[in-house]
Amino acid sequence: MTRPPVDHRRPLTLRDVSEASGVSEMTVSRVLRNRGDVSDATREKVLLASKSLGYVPNKIAGALASQRVNLVAVIIPSLSNLVFPEVLGGISEELEDTGLQPVVGVTNYSPEKEESVLYEMLSWRPSGVILAGLEHTPAARAMMENAGIPIVEIMDVDGQGVDSVVGISHRRAGLHMAEAIVAAGYRRIGFLGTKMPEDHRARKRLEGFQEGLALAGLTLEDREFYQGGSALLKGREMTETILTRSPDLDFLYYSNDMIGAGGLLWCLEKGIDVPGKLGLAGFNGVDLLDGLPRRLATMDACRRAIGKRAAQIIAGRSHSGLIGGEVIELEPTLQPGDTIRKS
């Protein structure tokens, strides 16, 4: 078995490439960045030398010298939520041919973690920041205001942003869902959701939902919360719990599609007449669940679009140099599915 020679070299630099190809470091730099005028012959020579040495440019030094960093900080609460990877997909796609690169940080819904992740990321002087939500620690807010780079807060427009904002109104999403449910003739309505006090968007949806019920002279009959665990399973369990406690409910509003799907499966197993005797709705429009026996009523949260618009703002401004707090509100659309009576 041949063993590769031990790696005694110091790391390669522009100087190594420049010496190997007989031109100045500056010229090598120009070739490698496709910037400025270089003759084809020289370019060829440099590229060859660079490749055969296996040179990889040092962006740390490059960024320091040019005061330019092609990174965009993306800060989200979780990767296991399905929603955020989709937003990320939109961001990546939009950034694809801009030379910008997303760098992801995860906060686990903790404002303190968010603050420290933000601090860490800002210390790499990214070209922009995209982060979820409008609620941050005062320190985090201050950092963003002082960073001197475009900031886009995404997902939610119900509140005051630091700079630009792209999202939907969760309050109005909840309200519209309530209207649709009431219009379909349901009257005894229960809510099932997460216990997380830091999930402001779920909270706002619930508030809007209750507001919508109030407009029809209704209130929530019952509610049930959960924390952690498999969402599908939790949905199942909570549904059983709430229906045992309040058997006369005729509608269940879930704070996300996953627990909604669990509830749906449980109801179908029990032979409950959905949507005749009991209606169900979730939130998010995750197409992961397309294969369920019935399509759950839900509301599309425009996740991919949010990512794309946010990325556009970062990319657009990094080129144009515009300054300004753009606010983009997208419209979530109701997908009635098969779990709401046709009114």
Next chain:
Amino acid sequence: MTRPPVDHRRPLTLRDVSEASGVSEMTVSRVLRNRGDVSDATREKVLLASKSLGYVPNKIAGALASQRVNLVAVIIPSLSNLVFPEVLGGISEELEDTGLQPVVGVTNYSPEKEESVLYEMLSWRPSGVILAGLEHTPAARAMMENAGIPIVEIMDVDGQGVDSVVGISHRRAGLHMAEAIVAAGYRRIGFLGTKMPEDHRARKRLEGFQEGLALAGLTLEDREFYQGGSALLKGREMTETILTRSPDLDFLYYSNDMIGAGGLLWCLEKGIDVPGKLGLAGFNGVDLLDGLPRRLATMDACRRAIGKRAAQIIAGRSHSGLIGGEVIELEPTLQPGDTIRKS
């Protein structure tokens, strides 16, 4: 209402903090990094000045000067696969208190994209690289060999790694599943999976599976492949297709749990006797699916553990004390669930 002064400042540097607190830049640097001896009085002064100015250290300059970067490059095929976010979770957890920070890159199962993502990441001179799979372009392999940093290839041990390797043998996972299925008395077996030629792990599982069948004198009766779309839905559709074409199959082996779940739902709807007349099994052990009407037989791929072990190697906390070229093979465990007959 006090208005903050307009933002005419150039970006803050150590010098600003040093002037504001009346000590040298070096001392400020020491305070901010908790390194070297500084008197409590000075520390206090510096911290105060730094905080009130809203100073955020410039890690670009820091990294250049110290030749140290606290980033770990993590390169995975996809974020929507459920599996990889879990691996990531393991990595993050393990890196939590090491001062190291994971940076994620996504390849969409494309070797070329992997190569370019790797190049991009190496240009930031990370402390280590964790990436999925053993199959890479020659250029990517060369880059890793020359990088002079620890490399950990994860998920798969069936092949030759560049440096360290942490994973399971997908070949043996497939083989064991075949043995279990044969032992339970199933004989007419079909396979359903992805069409992706770049999903080497799925391919190796299938090869191992066929090998296992061959040992019992069996071969696959039929197979069905898909590409893209909602996995749950595809599982449903493919199951219908394959059972229509080959109605006498008595077992379906799915290449992942998601399509397996779709198949399970379809079978239950059709009133097919599972596992009596038809057995089902998937792969991965995703607990997302815990709430299904029946637990799908599956094999746990040790995702979180893989992430943790890989991170340990990078962080230099590996138990082995080896300096490189470690190979850790984890053992996937069969979870029989409710969709295989008890033998």
Next chain:
DNA sequence: ACAGATTATGTTAACGCTAACGGCCTTTGG
């Protein structure tokens, strides 16, 4: 009280790259 250790701070020189500018050489047009 004084050498020697210890603690606290400052000074200098990189780290590897790129912006800015300058100079040479070729081309072009009148």
Next chain:
DNA sequence: CCAAAGGCCGTTAGCGTTAACATAATCTGT
């Protein structure tokens, strides 16, 4: 044939930080 323009490439001076060393102030034990 010469001036102006442009293509090509090199030189210089940082970018903001930290390693390494130097220096000043304080403490120890005898």
